[in-house]
Amino acid sequence: MDLESIPGVGEKTVRALSELDDPERALRAGDVAAIATAPGITQGRAARIARGAIRLEHDDPGDFLATDRAREVYRQVLSLLKERTVTEYAAERLETVYPSSQRSRIVEVQEFASEALEREPDPAILEALEGVEPLRESGDVRVRERCLATTDAERYSEARQAVPELSVEVVEDAQGLAELARGYATVIALDESFAGVTLEGDVQVRPDALENPAEVVPERPLSFFAQNRDRLQAAVEVHRAAGLEPSCDLEALEDGLSRLAEDGTVAGDEELDRLTTAVDDLDAAASAAESVANDRLREAIREQDVTIEGSDLLSLVERGAGVDSLLSRELADDYAAAVEAARDHLVDALDLDQGEAEIARRAFSDEPTFPVERDEDAVGRLREELTAVRERRAGRLKRELAADLADQRKGARDLVRDALELDVELAISRFAREYDCTMPEFVDSEAREQTAESSKTASPSRGSSEAASRLPSSRDDGETANMSDDAVGFAIEGGRSPLLDEPLEAIEPVDYGVAGVTLLSGVNSGGKTSTLDLVASVVVLAHMGLPVPAERVRLRRFDDLHYHAKSQGTLDAGAFESTVREFADLAEGGEGSLVIVDELESITEPGASAKIIAGILEALSENGATAVFVSHMADEIREMADFEVTVDGIEAVGLVDGELEVNRSPVKDHLARSTPELIVEKLATESRETADTNGGTATATDGATDPLFYDRLLEKFE
Structure with a gap:
């Protein structure tokens, strides 16, 4: 697929899309989540790009919706579908489903929709979906306690590009490595020449380190999983609730996630937790140990009488001795006990092991002082030791966890994508169930065989007890059901307009079919406009490849839909001229068009309107278009037309308590009586x-x- 050929995609967007792992797959599949991971592309923009790619794939001009009202109907039915999504992704993904005149596109979506109708929108699944979102790419990860080292400038550049998360240092020899080891918890030498060199600290010689950066920087994959923990867990719950076949080992993924903290560190390791706590609490513990020693020493001084001979005092003063000397001479044992208590407190508070405890004990000197103070150098050495041990253990655990999760990354992506796509399917299923929908049957010769086959496998979702396909319908008691395939424009049985702001059970089902050009007459407020809305919504949904709100629908595949809503008042000369020009263009090239017009006579004075409408109908009839014109002037138009215009009527049975009682299904070849x-x-x-x-x-x-x-x-x- 030529990315630059996609409608609406420029050079900058092409560069962004090229950074995807498999841009062609994502575009062909309409994978909005994958496309949205490209730099600078939002989810909404991704949906528009996907839609353009689909149009390109199916050679679709994208002009099925030819008028403002037609586009408005599409947005209304699309909104009904989007309202039944749980995730923002599914709502954006539905933007890629649009009415098309191309058979290949319609069939493609029909296959998807037929599978969607099999889905049961279980509340548990919908609840689990609330936590699912497209996966986020991990941001910049910076690791400061580890570095790479090399003697080669070219290797240095390669390392900086391959592993930007680590510092890369140039050294001249093993002494340079040793100096780095004093400043970093781990040094990874990239040169084979350092093999066999023994140095203090954690120095690893790994000439192949750049071949698998995830082993050198396990933080990279761990950051991805840490940022997406909740989303992945929600996707796991969706798969379990819906019984979906998972793309990875769910238990292994959950186990890995349970060992991962939100900040990308390893969780659940007691030894690592001990070391982390010891480093974090070291200063506080050392201060507390000082207090223990000083409190003990003060208490000892209070409880003990110290007697010093005058000559001894003079001697001490002459030597410049102070309190320390007095402590050493008179309270040596008490001081030793206080220091030992401080040391024990520090070891116990930090839960140090034997080797760490030996370093910790050096924090308090045997030389008497008052007040007792810790040796900052010794505390610093203890901190360095604890940090180094912690980082070595954390590094090893990270590498182990990263290795466990590495094989799960692609599966995790698919897991979330499948959960999000399930939301799209469930939205279609919920819409079909709530509006009592069925899959339509296209009757044009090239699509007839394929659509008939699709209809056998499609469940109309009229409740679990009616899961079998309803096409072809068993009804044959009306004109619409008896239309031949060659004559049909559209034939709707038991249709209920989803655009009506009424509960489904309150809407009277409508049967209506049209072949060729037809006038629709009827009383005011009898349902003519709602019938046109029903026809438009059914045709739009059918050409989207989706189920339609009716018991049965048969229709031809139209090239475009021209729906003209009722004009609000008489048009001025310029607007009138523009409207007539539009119909002139349509009359010249509208063979495959469906034209729906609501009371066109309102554009000008009644006498002229009848003549103009009659002329338009003549041209459309000669061109082979399918058209329904609602008019209160059906009789006058029929008289002026030079062909036999079919006139259907929405018949009012009568007036009951001042209200019209109407048969909402138009009667074929019948001029309906007016309200007057x-x-x-x-x-x-x-x-x-x-x-x-x-x-x-x-x-x-x-x-x-x-x-x-x-x-x-x-x-x-x-």
Whole structure:
């Protein structure tokens, strides 16, 4: 895949994508999480890039949604899907699912959606998904207690590039190594020439160190796992709750994570914890030991009478002696006991082993002083020893843990990706279940065989008791079900518009099918616009490759969707001209188009509107497009058209308590009665009933109107 050919991808983005391990795989798979790991690319940007790559892969012009209203319907149904995601990733990933005219793309998503419909959105899975996020790359890791050493300048440059986490030092000989060993806990010599040299400290000769940097800097992989501990653990829980086949050994991964602290250090090792605590508490413990010695010594002085002969005192003063000499002479045993107590306290407080204890005891001298003070040099040596031992043990444990986790890294990535992709599938499954969806059937000749095969394996998710496919439908009691494959534009059975702000059970199912060009008539507030929204949402979802909210749907594969919403008032001359030009372009090249128009007559005065609409319908009919025009002027348009225009009607059964009672499914080849006609008919009926009650007459004095007046008005509608 030529990255520069992806729509919306420039040179800078190409350079960023090139840093991915396998950019082509990520782009072809729409792997938003992987793409978002490229430098400077956000998750939202990654979704747009993935969408562009998919378009390129399927040679998709990306212009299926041809009007603002069509795009608005797409955003509305997409929002319904995104609302049913748990993770931000899944919401962004759904942005890569868009309506397409390309058969290959539709089939690709249908296969994915068919598998998604098999998923049960168990609450335990959804809860576990709340902790899953795309993995973060570890930031800059800097290790200060370890360094690399070499005598070669070229090797030096290579080491700095391969292992930026460590300092790299140039030395001339073994003496240089020895000096480094006094400043670092571990020195790793890269030159073979140092083999066999014995030096104090932890000096390792490893000429192959740059071949496997993770062994030299285990902090690198450990940092990755430490930053992603919670995300990985959540992904593990998702796999267990959903029964997914894991891409790695879950127990081994959990064991490794349990031994890893949040800061990337090894956790759970008692000896390492002891050494770490000893280093951290050394100063406090030394101060406490001083206090122990001084408290003991003060108490001894208080309890003991010290007698000094005058000649002895004079002698001591002449020699410049002070309190220390007096302590040495008179309180030598007490001082020794106090110092020993200080030493014991320091050893016990830090839980030192025998070798460490010998160093610790040097922190308090046998020479009497008051107050007793620690020897800072001895404390410093103890700190160096403890730190060196700690770092050596930590390094070994890190290497062991890094080795255990190294083989899990790719599997861990796949584990999280699979959990995130499951959220995408569950969103589709939840949408399908909540809106009682089924997979649509495309009937154009090239897609018919593939779609029929897909429909056999797709579960419409109408609850666990209805998991089997519902295509083809067993219903054949309506016009839509009996349309031939060659004639069908779209045929919807039991459809419920997801765009209605009503509970699903409150929405009356609609059956409607159109082949060719059709006018849709009906009473005000009878459901004409919601029927158009149903058709648009079904067509958009079908061309996204997703299930649709209906019992059964059959449709052709359209090149584009032109949905024109009802105009708000008459257009001015410029806007009117623009609208007519748009329909002129559509009439010339709209053979594979679906055109949905809501009351186009509102763009100008009624007489002119009927003529213009009739002309547009003629052109669309000649071009082989599929079109539904809602109009209150169906009769006038039909008279002006030079071909037999099909007129369907959403029929009002009548008025009940002042409210329309409507059959929401359009009746084929039927011009629906208008609301005014129904009201006049209601008034005529009531007037006749009043006249019958009054003995066949009606007068102005009794508040009744002559039924003949209403009958005369009704005749005008015939």
